[in-house]
Amino acid sequence: MADIIQLLPDHVANQIAAGEVVQRPASVVKELLENSIDAGADVIKLILKDAGKTLIQVIDNGKGMSVTDARLSFERHATSKIKNADDLFKLNTKGFRGEALASIAAIAHVELKTKLETDDVGTCIVIEGSEVKSQEVTVTPKGTSISVKNLFFNIPARRNFLKSNTVELRHIVEEFHRVALAHPNLGFSFFNNGSETFNLPSSNYRQRVVNIFGNKTNEKLVPVEEDTEVLKISGFIGKPEFAKKTRGEQFFFVNHRFIKSPYLNHAIQSAFEGLLKTSTHPSYFLNLEVDPQTIDINIHPTKTEIKFDDEHTLYAILRSAVKHSLGQFNIAPVLDFERDATLDTPYSSKTDVTKSPKIEVDSSFNPFKETKSERGVARQTTSFKPTPSNWDSLYIGLESKSNDSETNFSHLTFESEEKASTLFDDKEIASDTASSTYQLHNKYIISAIKSGMLVIDQYRAHQRILYEDFLKDITVKEGVSQQLLFPLELHFAIHELDIIKQLKEDLEHTGFVFSNVTDTSIEIKGVPVILPESEISIVLEQLISDVQNEVPDANFSAMDLLAKSMSKSLAIKTGQALKKDEQEHIVNKLFACKAPNISPTNRVTFITVGVDELDKKFI
Ligand code: ADP
Ligand code: MG
Numbered sequence: 001m002a003d004i005i006q007l008l009p010d011h012v013a014n015q016i017a018a019g020e021v022v023q024r025p026a027s028v029v030k031e032l033l034e035n036s037i038d039a040g041a042d043v044i045k046l047i048l049k050d051a052g053k054t055l056i057q058v059i060d061n062g063k064g065m066s067v068t069d070a071r072l073s074f075e076r077h078a079t080s081k082i083k084n085a086d087d088l089f090k091l092n093t094k095g096f097r098g099e100a101l102a103s104i105a106a107i108a109h110v111e112l113k114t115k116l117e118t119d120d121v122g123t124c125i126v127i128e129g130s131e132v133k134s135q136e137v138t139v140t141p142k143g144t145s146i147s148v149k150n151l152f153f154n155i156p157a158r159r160n161f162l163k164s165n166t167v168e169l170r171h172i173v174e175e176f177h178r179v180a181l182a183h184p185n186l187g188f189s190f191f192n193n194g195s196e197t198f199n200l201p202s203s204n205y206r207q208r209v210v211n212i213f214g215n216k217t218n219e220k221l222v223p224v225e226e227d228t229e230v231l232k233i234s235g236f237i238g239k240p241e242f243a244k245k246t247r248g249e250q251f252f253f254v255n256h257r258f259i260k261s262p263y264l265n266h267a268i269q270s271a272f273e274g275l276l277k278t279s280t281h282p283s284y285f286l287n288l289e290v291d292p293q294t295i296d297i298n299i300h301p302t303k304t305e306i307k308f309d310d311e312h313t314l315y316a317i318l319r320s321a322v323k324h325s326l327g328q329f330n331i332a333p334v335l336d337f338e339r340d341a342t343l344d345t346p347y348s349s350k351t352d353v354t355k356s357p358k359i360e361v362d363s364s365f366n367p368f369k370e371t372k373s374e375r376g377v378a379r380q381t382t383s384f385k386p387t388p389s390n391w392d393s394l395y396i397g398l399e400s401k402s403n404d405s406e407t408n409f410s411h412l413t414f415e416s417e418e419k420a421s422t423l424f425d426d427k428e429i430a431s432d433t434a435s436s437t438y439q440l441h442n443k444y445i446i447s448a449i450k451s452g453m454l455v456i457d458q459y460r461a462h463q464r465i466l467y468e469d470f471l472k473d474i475t476v477k478e479g480v481s482q483q484l485l486f487p488l489e490l491h492f493a494i495h496e497l498d499i500i501k502q503l504k505e506d507l508e509h510t511g512f513v514f515s516n517v518t519d520t521s522i523e524i525k526g527v528p529v530i531l532p533e534s535e536i537s538i539v540l541e542q543l544i545s546d547v548q549n550e551v552p553d554a555n556f557s558a559m560d561l562l563a564k565s566m567s568k569s570l571a572i573k574t575g576q577a578l579k580k581d582e583q584e585h586i587v588n589k590l591f592a593c594k595a596p597n598i599s600p601t602n603r604v605t606f607i608t609v610g611v612d613e614l615d616k617k618f619i
Contacts, residue, residue, distance in 0.1 A: 011130035014076055014106035015155070021103040024162060025052025026171035028104055028148050033179045034094035035101075036060035037186065038081065041143060042202065046176065048192045051169035053151060053162060061143040065114040070123040071135065073112070076102040089293050094257060097298075101146075106130045107158070108151045114144040129154045170548055173197070173495055177212055178258035181251055181285060184208035197494060209236060209285050213249065214520055216491035222329045224286060226321035231290055231314055233321050237268070238283030240275035240326070246545045249283035255292060260304050264288075267315045271322035284322075288314070437583040443574045445583045452610040458586060459574045460599035465589045466530070466567035467600040470510055473528070474559045479511035481526040487515055488524045490537055496544045497522065503543070506562050530570060539569045564600045 008016070022028055029046065036044045039062025049055035065073060072078045079098030082088060088096065104110060105127045115122025124138035152159035162168060169192060176198065180188045184205045190198035200211050210218045221236040238249065250268075252259050272282045296307040308314055438446045445456040473479030492500065500507070500522060504514060511528030527536055546565040572578065578586070590596045590605065599605050 010076065011106060014102050014130050017076065017099050018103035018107045021100055022107060022151075024171055025056055025151055025168050026175045028052065028056050028108075028151065029058075029172050030175040030179065031095070031100035031104065032056065032058035032146055032148070033176070035146075036062055036144065037179070037183060038093045038095055039063050039144060041186070043187045044189075046188070046190045048169075048172065048190075051165035051192065052172055053165070053168065055147060055149050056151070057145065057147040059143070059145040061141070064116045064119075064122065064143050066116055066119075067123045070112060070114050070125055071132075073101050074105045074110075074125070074127055074130075074132075078102070088298055089296075091292050091297060092255070094303075102130075104148055107155055108153060109149040111147045111149075112144070113138055113140040113146075115140050115142055117142045178251065180212060181208060182253045182256045182258055182287075205235065205285070205287075212493060214491045214493040214496065220283070221285075222325050224321055224325045226317060226324075228317055230294070230310065231288060231317050233286060233288055233318065235286035236284070237286070237322055237325060240272055240282060243272075243276050243280035243282045244545070245280055245542060246549065247281045248545060248548075249285070250281065251285045253287045254295065254306060255289060256287070257297070257306075258304065259306050261306075263311055263315065264318055267319040268322050271319045271326065275326065286318075288318075290314070437580060437587060439578050439583055442577050445578070445586060447583075447587050449608065452608060452612075452614065454587075454606050454608055456587065456590065456606040457574075457599075457604070458576070458578065458583075459571055460603050460605045461586055461590045461596075462571035463567045463599050463601075464593050464596060464605055465586065466571055467563050468593050468595075469530075470528075470563035470566050471559065473511065474506050474509045474563060477509045479509050480529045481511040481513055482529045482531075483513075483526045484524065484533060488533070488536060489516075489521055490524065490540065491521045492540075492544070494519055499544050499547045500540065503547070503558055503562055506559050510562070510566065528566075531566075535569070539566060542569045567600055 021031065025048075029048075029052065033044060033046065036058055039060060041060035041062035043061050045059045047055065047057040047059070069080070075098075077098045078101075079096060081093040081096045081098075082091070101110075106129060109128045110126070112125045112127075113122060121137050122140040123135065124140070125135045126133040152162070173190075176188070176190055180186075180198070180200055184207070185202050187202045188198065188200045189196065198212070200208065203211065206218070206221060206223075209221065217238075220238045220242040222239055224233055224235055224237055226233040235253075238244075250265065252261055252264055268282060268284055268286075276282060290308070294309040297303050436448045439458075440446055440455075443458060445454075445458050445461070447454045447456065470479075497517075497520060501517065504517070508514070511526065511531075512524065513526030514522055515525045516523040524536060527533065531539060543562065543565045546568075547561060572582075572586070597605055
């Protein structure tokens, strides 16, 4: 048989390599920014059009390239950064594989302009799909400018695979954050479609973090410093009370390179143990310096995962350094005694059963009680406050509760036999038994129905209720607003505030009143009635993170997202004890919803267990 193996032509090999190196516009941004840093630039400008789909341009004032180097830089495995395999273990540059420019040029229209400081004129090379179109002498300042246009122009499948501009831009911003945080001493600017999104002058590390994530970040940072033989740590952790629901602000840099490390992340998480609310994640911005000999960076094409020689030691040092900072800055006592009272309110009230406002009980008096005046009275007389000194009333309460359920029980057997149909035919809710609710493990509300019982997930059910309320407020534009006594000023990063601005009108329909909106802050004068003042920033932060994490599809609707996000933030959570009337309120409101059976995120809100099913179990 004839030989069949052949070497792939360069442009095909480059395209294959591009598949690994360039996944989306953000990958190009990362490679170009890193090249500029390696070239010793201290001012770097990133210009985008259509979130990089049309244009990604990086302009730097680095050392530039000679004519020959400019041409060679597009060859695969062409690099000035290493000369032999040993160099792999002494790396102090970002790049070394020599494949970024070759890969990018294989799948885009690229124009490179570059000039050495010592030369009078520079070089301009145009290269499209690995094919050099032109190479000319050009007048250009010292440094390098690379424009990458029409990414994936020759691989339609990849181009079609790109997500919406919002999503692609989010990925780019993420890469930009990583590079800019790793190099606070360098100046960066960032333009998308002509408007400046970031302008980060050379600064110290704290200022860099604040410039990126907004002024509000400053008060949240606690410094971490540690200097040992094997590991040097510097940077900041976020105070525990500002921990986020998402993992957005978690950054490790090893020798100025952003890396992902679930293992080291665990070290931090465990240092915070006992200080965080459940399912929140601490922010951190940490620089680790280790001997380049003790790490292997070349285990991943995008170099975001690295291998450490002695992970266990690093884990231990990191954990103790973070613990030390938390202790030194009195984080633990602060949590217990000095925490800002306004921040406390929402959480303490969530677990505090006795605090449920009595007035609310009366005002949200449920229709069932009104029709059954007899039982209403019974409940009022038997209502009890579980104060430790009031054992008698506690006992009475329990006693009458059991009486209550007994009467209900007899009612149920009686009436279900008599009545042919009920108010809620389809859901088979016996209206008279709706008041017999019971809360299980502070998580489920059990309610008797004609055919058996309902088990309702309280969190999902309340989400559904609030979601429909908000959606109605937004569409009908009649959300009721409550005025704040003092306007509240909140600071955000520019890209975060952009999101709020986009949703401003819809937010206003839910009841928000904004007075002064700048590039980095908003002043809030009124909020939806349901929103406690202490939760405003939490709700808005959740909203921003939900918008950022949303993968918009054809049905993407800002209104829907807003309603979903707010209902998620404000719904009664699992773990919260509910009084009887609160339980009933949820049951009644849920079945007044358009789609009571699913939560806004398409989860089941309740299940039914039939008497026949129970009967079977008792055979
Ligand atoms: P690597 O960065 O891994 O060496 P690249 O393909 O990214 O590979 O770049 C190839 C070479 O081109 C680099 O080694 C460097 O010498 C040169 N180069 C790339 N970008 C720049 C730039 N902005 N300024 C100066 N030289 C550059
Ligand atoms: Mg490179």
